[in-house]
Amino acid sequence: MANTPINIFWFRRDLRLTDNAGLYHALKSSNPVLPIFIFDTNILDQLPSQDDRRVEFIHNTLTTLQQQLNELGSTLVVFHGTPMDAFKKLVQQYTIEKVFTNHDYEPYALERDNTIAGFLLQNGITLHTYKDQVIFEKDEVVKDDGKPYTVFTPYSKKWKATLNKFYLKSYPTEKYHNNFYKVAAKAIPSLKAMGFNKTAALFPPDDIDNSIIKKYDKQRDFPAIEGTTHLGMHLRFGTISVRALAQKAMKLNETYLGELIWRDFFQMILWHFPHVGKGLAFKAEYDFIKWRNNEDEFARWCKGNTGYPIVDAGMRELNETGFMHNRVRMITASFLAKHLLIDWRWGEAWFAEKLLDFELASNNGNWQWAAGCGCDAAPYFRIFNPYLQTKKFDPELKYIRKWVPEFEELTYPQPMVDHEMARKRCLKTYKMALKGE
Structure with missing residues (x-):
């Protein structure tokens, strides 16, 4: 076991180094930070096809993240297995004080995080989680009586009113990049080794196209036009920041902002009505x-x-x-x-x-x-x-x-x-x- 105390940052649906809430808090903590990712076999084993393009996208993104971390003298440690197996290995290899990650609201994720938090606690390690994939979550936008909204329009109005008191600041993770744990690069398991194939799929770029957002309200309903941003995948896996996108939408197009509000709305519904x-x-x-x-x-x-x-x-x-x-x-x-x-x-x-x-x-x-x-x-x-x-x-x-x-x-x-x-x-x-x- 390595004697230097470290903290872990667990990447999930937040696959970027910039403006990442949980990563920011991890890097500001007192110990060097080792980033990890787990190709969770509890999820992968349920996929019906070895040609799942999303697994390939994640793999491509992790390869890019690994290059960025290597340039900082650190590495991404990637596991293929269950989260429990991954953390059992980690506690044997390192002296860990804290694990940082970002919230996930889906039923399996909640169960997984509760299980991992319990295991970590048994080993004297605390789990710290943060809001990152939405603007508002859980009880942050509710009716005046504290009950959740169940209709979008009044929720949307309250969401916007709440945003007026809320600054969409970016988390300046780059200020703390020297706090990554300095260690030799580790290899990422290949797609083939995990039982998946390369599909040669074409993935949309993660660029936020201002011209499309500006015209979004006029073009979004016409499928023959390139009138939508195709950023849904990047929001899903966190390769772009929802805060950065909301800032753009506020300046450029209220209709597009509405799409981000719908996304928050459905996450809120899932939380309150599981x-x-x-x-x-x-x-x-x-x-x-x-x-x-x-x-x-x-x-x-x-x-x-x-x-x-x-x-x-x-x-x-x-x-x-x-x-x-x-x-x-x-x-x-x-x-x-x-x-x-x-x-x-x-x-x-x-x-x-x-x-x-x-x-x-x-x-x-x-x-x-x-x-x-x-x-x-x-x-x-x-x-x-x-x-x-x-x-x-x-x-x-x-x-x-x-x-x-x-x-x-x-x-x-x-x-x-x-x-x-x-x-x-x-x-x-x-x-x-x-x-x-």
Whole structure:
């Protein structure tokens, strides 16, 4: 065991050296800091594919982090296994006083952190966690009576009012870079060694494009335009700071700021109503809907072969790139839950598998919004008409032609369900469930 007392910084969904809350506090502490990352097999073993692009993205990012740390005379220690196994090794190898990390709000993460905190305490080590991936968390934006908001608009107003008293300062970690533990570089396990493949996926850059943010309110709904930032993946894995992005949004575009507020909102909902992260509807009465759950129809939706070009374009974009345009996410989700009456949880799981920017709170919140069972002031009878959505948001069919080039050919399938029939069937099914029939 190394005799020099050290502290640990545990990277998770905050993969950057700059403006990192937990890392800042670690580097300001009295001991040198050894950074670690754990490829958690409790998570990796649940992934259905060895070609998961997100694992490759994390690996690429860690390689960059390692280079940056090596230049500072330190190293990133990367484990492949369970967090418990990793910390058992660490306490044998080093004299550790404190472990620093940033909050995570998902059910598995809370359970993991409680277990690790208990283990560390048994070894005389304390765990310190900080807010980093959101602007406001937990009880920081609540009603005047202290209860959580369950509707977005009043939450958003209170969020903005609270922000006026809150300075979005950056954590100046670079001032304390000399406090990293000085040690020889250690190798990162290869993707192959962990059972994953290189996919040659193209990942969006982490540059914050001011021109896109400036025009966001005017361009965000048109999938044929490069009108969104594609920064969701970088927020998900913390390769950019949400504080830096919020500062930009405040100056450039309030609509874009609203997207960041939605993200905080869904994290707050997950915190206060943890049942939504465990497969239950936010509004319990919606758990009684009699879904049709036709597996053949679900397979056609997954493949982008429904006969509705805007739906098919979105699903094909998702399957090929790991991304789907925001507006089209709403259309495809509504189609699955309401046109096909397939349980929204099936769609949620498909998106969770495919989306590069997947995070539980937003994915769950948006799927429940689309299915009408979540935090939404509008009742269940909002049903997107794919034809009208196409006419409004892809009028020249550029997006559809890109992803469904055969949509005007005889080989392209007829719509798998008639819109008007499906709408009436959905309304009837939902009404019966909510009446308890």
